[in-house]
Amino acid sequence: MTHQPHQPYRTWQFADAVEVTATDGSSVLPLGELSGAASMAHFELAAGAVSRAVSHATVQELWHVVAGSGQLWRRQHGRQEVTPLRVGTTVSIPLGTAFQFRADDDAALRILAATVPAWPGTEDEARVEPGPWPATE
Template identity: 35%
Template sequence: MTQPASPPVPPLSQRSHQPDATAPDGSEIRLLVDGRHAATKASLCEVTLPAGQVSRPVWHQTVEEIWYVLEGQGRVWRSPPAQESAAIKPAPVGPGDALTIPTGWQFQFSAATFPLLHLAALARSR
C-alpha cells in the first residue's frame, strides 16, 4: 500500500513594499497571510494609515478582527450595532496595544500627526 501524499508545506510570506490594496476605510493594506498560505478561516495583514489621516467609518458583516499596534499613535472608535456612534469616545492606541473589532460593529481610526500608524490585523470569518 502506498501512503497518501502529504499536503505541501505552506509558503512563507514576505511583506510587500507597496500596498496590495486600499481598504474601504481608506487605509493601505499589505496582505501577509491568506489563502495562498493555506489559511482557510483567517487572514493576517498590515494596515497603514498615513500621519494626520482619519479613516472612513466602516463595519464588517461577516468578519471579526483583532488588531495589534506595531508603530505610531492614534485613536480608535468602536460602536456596537445598536448604539449611536457619535456617543462613543475614541480610545488612544500606541505600540503594544491590542483590541478587537467584533462582527457588526462600526469602527473608525485616526493616526496622530507623526508617525504613520502601523498595525497588524487578524481577520477571521464566521
C-alpha cells in the same frame, strides 16, 4: 480527535505583499491566509489622516499597533468609546462593530491585523457607517 484536511504550510514575505486601499481609506498589505479560516494584513494610515467609519459584514478582527499612535472609535449595540492606539496596544473589532480610526500628526499609524474568517475580498464586506470624525479622503 477529528482529522483536519491536509493544508500545506506556506511562507510569505512582507516585501512581496501587494498594496491595496481599503474601503476605510487605509493602505493594506495582505500578508497571508489559512484556507479561508483566517488572514493577516498590515494596515497603514498616514500621519494626521482619518479613515472612513465602516463595519464588516462577515469578518471580525484583532489589531495590534506596531508603529505610530492615534485613536480608535468603536460602536456596538448602543455602546461606543474612543480608545488610544499606541505601540503594543491590541484591540478587537467584533463582527458588526462600527469603527473609525485616526493617526496622530507626528507619524503614520501601522497595525498588524488578524481577520477571522479570512478577508473575503468582496466589495460589500466593509460597509460605510456614520462616525465621529470627518474622514480625510
